[in-house]
Amino acid sequence: MGTETIGIDFGGTSVKIGLLSEVLGGAAPEVVVTADHDGPEALVDAMADVVAALRERCPAAAAVGCGVPGLVDVPGGVVKIVTNVPGWEDIPLRELLAEKTGLPAAIDNDANCMAYAEFRHGAARGYTDVVALTLGTGIGGGLIIGGELYRGSRCAAGEIGQMSIDYRGKTGPYGQPGGLETYIGNRQIGELAAARLHDKPEPEGGWTPKALAERAAAGDAAANDIWIEIADYLGCALASVAWLLNPQAFVIGGGVAKAADLLFEPLERRVRSMVSEVISQDLRILPAQFGNEAGLIGAAALAAEVS
Numbered sequence: 001m002g003t004e005t006i007g008i009d010f011g012g013t014s015v016k017i018g019l020l021s022e023v024l025g026g027a028a029p030e031v032v033v034t035a036d037h038d039g040p041e042a043l044v045d046a047m048a049d050v051v052a053a054l055r056e057r058c059p060a061a062a063a064v065g066c067g068v069p070g071l072v073d074v075p076g077g078v079v080k081i082v083t084n085v086p087g088w089e090d091i092p093l094r095e096l097l098a099e100k101t102g103l104p105a106a107i108d109n110d111a112n113c114m115a116y117a118e119f120r121h122g123a124a125r126g127y128t129d130v131v132a133l134t135l136g137t138g139i140g141g142g143l144i145i146g147g148e149l150y151r152g153s154r155c156a157a158g159e160i161g162q163m164s165i166d167y168r169g170k171t172g173p174y175g176q177p178g179g180l181e182t183y184i185g186n187r188q189i190g191e192l193a194a195a196r197l198h199d200k201p202e203p204e205g206g207w208t209p210k211a212l213a214e215r216a217a218a219g220d221a222a223a224n225d226i227w228i229e230i231a232d233y234l235g236c237a238l239a240s241v242a243w244l245l246n247p248q249a250f251v252i253g254g255g256v257a258k259a260a261d262l263l264f265e266p267l268e269r270r271v272r273s274m275v276s277e278v279i280s281q282d283l284r285i286l287p288a289q290f291g292n293e294a295g296l297i298g299a300a301a302l303a304a305e306v307s
Contacts, residue, residue, distance in 0.1 A: 003307050004058055006051055006103070007300025008066040009110065009293070010034075012084040015043070016293070017050045019058055020300035023293050024121060030054070040091045048100035055103075064097055065106040065303030067113035067295040074108055074155045104306045106299070108149075111158060113298030114288070115142025116149055118251045120301040122289035127248045131241055132288070133160055135234075135256035139181040145245070149302075161185075165236040183233045186255065189226075196226055213259040227262040234263075235270030242275050242283060253288025260287070 007023065009016040011034065018029030030050045037043040047066075055061050070082040077094025097105035108116075115132035124130040130144040139161030143150040151157050161181035162172060169178025182188060186209060193207035200220070203211035216223035238250055250271075257263065264285060272280045290297055 003062050003304045004060045005300040005303040005307060006054055006061050006064045007296035007298070007303065008047055008051075008064065008097075009113075009295035009299060010066055010068045010082070012069065012082075015047060016296050017047060017054070018293075018296055018300075019054055019061060020297065020304075023296055023300070029293065029296055034085060039087050040093075041096070044093070044096045044100055047097070051101045051103070055101075061103070063104040063106065063303035063307035064101050065108070065113075065299035065301070065306075066093060066097060067108060067110040067299040068093070069110045072107055072109045072155055074151055077105075077107060079107065104303070106302045106306045108151075108299065108302055109140075109142075109155070110295045111140030112142040112149055112151065113296075113302065114140070114253060114290075114294040115144060115158070115251070115298065116301050117290050117294045117298030118253070118288055119144045119149075121297060122294075123251045123286045124249050127284075129245065129247045130249050130251060131158075131160070131238075131245065131247045132251040132253070134254035134288075134294075135184070135252060136254040137186050139185065139254075143245070160237055160241065163237050163240065165233060165240075180233065180237045184230050184256065189230065189256065192229070193223070193226055197222055209256045209259060213262055216259075216262050224262065227259060228266045230256070231263055231266035231270050235267050235274065238267070238271050238285075239274035242271065242279050246279055248282055249284040249286055251286050251288050253290070253294060257287055 005020050015032040016029040032046045037046050068079050071080040079091045079093045082088035094105045094107045118124045118132050119130055128147040132142045134140045141158035141160035143158045162179050164176055164178040166178030170182040172179030172182050189209050190207040193212045212223055268285050
């Protein structure tokens with residue numbers, strides 16, 4: 001089985017904590033409600049209490065890893081800022097976790113953790129060059145190059161959602177035109193569906209990617225055309241990445257990816273139409289194996305490297 005480790009997936013709503021072997025086996029992780037704890041130290045104390053309980057059940061647990069939705073200085077072990085959680089700026093999380101749990105600790109960005117989960121235990125197991133994406137409210141990414149997680153000089157690599165697919169396109173949050181996630185984030189897909197399907201009854205809860213997929217799967221040609229357009233947008237970005245990195249596989253997860261063949265079939269055609277046969281020959285475009293537990297699994301897998 002290898003070294004047992006504990007993974008923590010830090011979210012703005014909740015923190016999920018579990019033993020790697022148990023979560024891989026389908027067990028639900030323990031949950032700590034983020035807002036129930038005032039400030040970083042109180043929340044880390046709550047995490048440490050859960051880790052202690054898990055260690056009582058599994059004394060062999062040798063390290064703990066934490067995935068964080070924000071900017072992480074991995075070499076320094078510092079969380080620079082956490083998305084949507086106030087008070088989390090310049091927090092030495094690796095040191096705090098090690099001190100309060102008594103275990104070696106690792107921390108990283110949650111998208112990197114997702115990529116590492118799929119590389120070590122999921123859809124990309126056995127590959128050495130992988131680009132992983134999460135498609136949701138925004139678009140996150142992680143890179144495995146030569147069998148190693150590639151973070152970049154300031155641990156900010158892999159932000160595929162900010163890649164431009166149109167130099168005259170919509171202006172993104174950092175001033176760049178045509179950023180991918182300004183076209184196919186959850187909100188943008190909903191807006192596109194509302195505009196194109198304005199003559200159709202709006203689903204309960206509004207036009208979400210799930211509702212759009214259900215409408216397309218039921219035979220609505222206009223809804224299916226929107227998924228083809230989404231695949232075109234995404235395909236432009238992935239083809240550019242394929243020319244740059246020549247990966248063996250793209251692994252795609254997140255809520256938008258649940259559209260399955262509605263997205264993956266046109267996406268496969270689009271990407272292969274824009275790259276050379278040499279690049280296309282061994283390239284795989286794969287759905288992620290893990291869903292909501294990917295961050296926890298990846299954090300626990302990274303912890304194995306420091307145990």
